[in-house]
Amino acid sequence: MVVRRTKKNNNPSRKSKKKVQSYYYTDYLPTFFDSKNYLKGLNVSSRPINWGMGLEHEVQFFHINKSETGSADLSKSNIIFDSQESTCFLTRDTKETGPCCKMRKKCYHKNNLTRKHYSKSPPLITPADKKFLNEIPWELTGRQQKGCKPSTVILNRIPILMPEFVTTNHKNRSIESLWDELIYQENKFVELHMKNPHTQKKVKQYGEIRQLPFGTISNVKVPIRPTIGKDDYEFEETDYVDYLGSYHVTMTLPCHDDISNEDFIELHRNFGKQVQMIEPLLIASFFSPDPRSVGDGGSKIEGSFRVMSTGWGNFGGSDLRKLDKGIGRYANIESNWRKKLNFKDSKALKDCNKQVYIDEPNAIGIMSSDFRTFGFNFTEKCPGKECPKVSGAPMIFPNGVELRIFDHFNSYHIIDLIRILVYIAENSRVVECEKFIYNNTTWNQTLRDIMKEGWNTIITESYLNLLRKNLNMKLDIKDGNAYEVLKVLVDELFKKHKNGFYPKMMMEKKYKEPPMLPGVNRFAWQISFNKQYGEQFKALLIKTIKKGESISRKNFENVFYKEFPKIKWQEDVEDVLYTFEARPYKMLRFKKDKGKIIKIFRKN
Incomplete structure (x- = not known):
């Protein structure tokens, strides 16, 4: 129960203090505002926030x-x-x-x-x-x-x-x-x-x-x-x-309508820099290899066949330092990561890139950009085939950026990808990415490795440190493969930003779990292997390892190479083993050291 105090206050000093307090704000406003005209002509209405996708x-x-x-x-x-x-x-x-x-x-x-x-x-x-x-x-x-x-x-x-x-x-x-x-x-x-x-x-x-x-x-x-x-x-x-197709995601990040064009560009530049930082890891989940990269002696593409062989979705293909000038469908910077890769299926692309000039804003060859800007021209002088949309127009509010890298995958998973992009956008809102990746040796080499080895490429500490510094993330993992590192990164992004400003605005649901990562790169390779060699390898496995027993990696390879020639299969041994860890077999589990399988256990 609240008891009301009834004792009379006879202290004159306290009465005086109450009087001063009572008139404080009415005296303050004309003294500090009206006489100096601070409110004159000032728009004090709410500033709406808008976004686009x-x-x-x-x-x-x-x-x-x-x-x-x-x-x-x-x-x-x-x-x-x-x-x-x-x-x-x-x-x-x-x-x-x-x-x-x-x-x-x-x-x-x-x-x-x-x-x-x-x-x-x-x-x-x-x-x-x-x-x-x-x-x-x-x-x-x-x-x-x-x-x-x-x-x-x-x-x-x-x-x-x-x-x-x-x-x-x-x-x-x-x-x-x-x-x-x-x-x-x-x-x-x-x-x-x-x-x-x-x-x-x-x-x-x-x-x-x-x-x-x-x-x-x-x-x-x-x-x-x-x-x-x-x-x-x-x-x-x-x-x-x-x-078999591709995805494009166009985003204008949430901002006030009166944002300066300079700040608007910088908002999207920092977002783009952070996406480019993790592009190599995204291959492990959302991109598909060459189906012929099974037992190929390492000659075929295990990262993204589409990006590597056609030049579409070209990673790091947009120099975001020039975002204000506009970036069209074609790269405005050389792709240094491609220089030391010599896949036969990308030779025609590489040769042609030196021969052809593309008549589009700031293009330097036939490789595509990864981020595109656009504008609109409703006059008869509108250039290009997309009129009134103008590809590569200088970046002007409210036109954001189009992210153009993603291979086709089942559209059921697109919600997970968009959630990841929104969490990255929120991270870019509060964390400044210091570096650009175009000439970064670590980033270029990581992308090359994943193009050659796919989802289970072991990620170096050097690349992890690059991400930690530029994304302000802990990334508590060591000797993980590309898919595992991406999962740790996405989980950390979710924990940090699930209640962030952008996610609250752009998402209807209040998610309790991080985005699910589809194993498209792994699944695509494994389905090709199973089609050609699944039954043959299963028979070898049953003959070599009894249920509940194990074998060392070295001893297993001695048996494996008798049926699967080493010259063709040396690069794919772990891919084969991982295939029989997964559905429909689920026959194996492993002991690893520094990310590599060193011992194989048969479960059933």
Whole structure:
């Protein structure tokens, strides 16, 4: 209970003090403000904070093969679905840039073999659905470059265009709503194609239509077009090796509307510097190797096939010191990390880069940038193919940056990637990154190592210290591989910034766990190995190690190299062992020293 004091105060000094206190603020305001006109003409209204984000996902679709048990067999899911032809049939969009005719020598609907199917069929979708399909852009895979000699072909592309899904309203959207919209668009796309009776027949015979969970595939089976009206596919003689799509993430970081352009640029520059710092590690989770890098003697790319062989998504390709001047789709700085890498599959790209000049702002060759700036020009003098959007325009508020590095992976995981980017952005808000990476020996060598060895590359203390100093992070790990280090980094970012200013604004959910890291790089290599050698190695393993027993690395290699020649497999021994640690086998566990496997235990 609160007791009210009733004793009368007869102290005159205390009365006087109360009187002074009572008039203090009314006397203070005119004395220190009104007479000096501090409030005159000053805008004291609230300053709104805005941000922007958009997602783009270009992706090929495949028929998903079914195994004898009825489950999906991704190792045999290599028949591509021509979604462009099916879209033509559904929409009848016969414009030169529409799905019926774009990049076609003869439009689908004009082919003598299929013309009758287009003339008789009634509308199968609603006007709203037709509008949805007609607004989808179409993109090429592979890489060709005019001016390259002796051939313009850098990577022989799959001769089927892929749809690109682009989120809409970008302003002040939560990352969850953007993810939901992207998933919705992709699912709706497949559902609409299932209204095509010709597609229904192909799905019944060859499997449902889905995106693959990795970004590069070999032995792609391309149906001879047109396929409309045929009960079965006939296939081209050429089997393709190509990448299957990519992601672009556009971000304008949260800021006040009255921010100076100088501060706006610096805000995004520091964010970009921190992303570039960790680009080598991101390969371990979100990028796909060359499927042929199994038992190849170290000659094929185990990092990102797309980045290494085509030059798209080029790591460190944007000199952020020149962000204010604008950066287009092509690099404005030489990629020093590429200099000591001699993959056969990147030779055409490297040779062509010396021959061709690209007419785009500040470009120095045909390698792409990793960050792009953009502006808008609504006049008739707008340059480029994206008008009114202008690629490489000088950076001006409120136009942020487009991050262009990511290979395709299943879009289910895009929410985890965006969360990581937001946590990095928050880190960049409170921590200044001191260094640029372009000429940093440690960064360049780490990226080379991961391109050669993939997700399980052992990360040096030198690179860890580079990250610790520039990101202000502890990174409590030693002798970890690239995937393990990325996980430690992401977990620490989450703990530090889960309640940060940017995450609170840009995320609807209050997450209790750090982002999940998809093991795309590991999974993609392992599925290629299992397809070719899985049963052979399993038999060797069962013969060599009994359940519950162990073997030293040295003794295991003596047995292994009798069936798998050392000259081809020396670089892949640990990759093979890790394959049998993972699903579907889960047969092994290991003892390690300095990150390397030294003893192998068989569990089952």
